[in-house]
Amino acid sequence: MSVFDELAKNWDEKPLRVENARRIGQGIIDNIPVDKNWKVMDFGAGTGLLTFYIQPYVKEIDAIDNSKGMLEVLQEKVRKAGVSNINPVFKDLEKDELGSEEYDLVVSSMTLHHIKDVESLLRKLKKSLKEGGYIAIADLEEEEGDFHSDNKGVYHFGFSKEKMRGYFEKLGFKDIRLFTVNIINKNNKEYPVFLAIGRK
Template sequence: MGNTDKFEMIANSYDTSERIQIAKVSSDAIGEYLVDAKSKNAIDFGSGTGLVGMDLLNNFNYILFLDASQNMINQVQKKISDSNIRSAATLCFDFEKDSLSDLHADYIFMAQVLLHIKDVELVLLRLYEVLNEGGHLLIVDFNKNEQIASDVVHNGFEQIELADIMAKIGYRNIQSKTFYTGSKIFMGHDASMFILDSQK
């Protein structure tokens, strides 16, 4: 996945108070979209150190923390074993390089992950294949921000354009809204975040 090398280096010091706060805002937003999820299995896609997924553990039957950075996964693994969590597992895998035909989930959620992915459409297609029929993909990310110029991340997304890409793949019941605005939360700039819910 994009920027994996960078994440490998910062894994040990990733959980800053700012990131923990943004993760809490994101997990709260995701939680509002869950329906009868207690019996469902989920994937925290691009989980990082698991900040969002750990907040949502009690909402699901089981969560798989998936990230392309082994060091990030090691951090999640430590949290799982330190807290003796039985309803979670980890997997280091890069969906930009390959697909997993034997992986399935009722919910996939990703928070501030899509902006690191070069081929957005390819990854969204591969995640569509992982979703069970009727399953949900929930995306939390930044709205497009023209002040940000970067060759390593997207400068956010237009909600309508993203929904169009997803509809072409086959996602349905797509709905999105801006739910949070914060100071200097996106590469030193003020920015707003959206949540998008979609279904297979």
């Protein structure tokens, strides 16, 4: 059982977390020409805070996570909301393969710092995008390792915008844009969150 399985039940009760997903979602909608015919992947979807924000604007979303507990909460939210275009998918993207050229848009919120090999995951995500498709990844800007109270399963203390741009450029993404989309106030500190957008 992962630590996220245990956290899942109360995950949506933190206003900071809900507000962060809302700002990231709005940042995506405002900066990408999202279309009602699009198929989207939200990786590290958790309980679907970002998934639900994007859902009204697109045709279908595969909400992928490697925590069964998180996906159970998401499944229940989908059922209660009577939404038919969200597909919760149990998959470990670090180990499992993805299809090719399936998605018009890949999004992710606050997941990348839990991924060991960022470049190989981004390569996999790029492969899953259709030609001309977009990627939009939000995560913490570089921090000192005190954002999480416990750093188990945290492989990066955020990312500088330069480092993130470097990954996108190396993988050949075009129209790259990076900007601060939110600032989380906790531990008497400010933690900026970036949104990195690129196009295949």
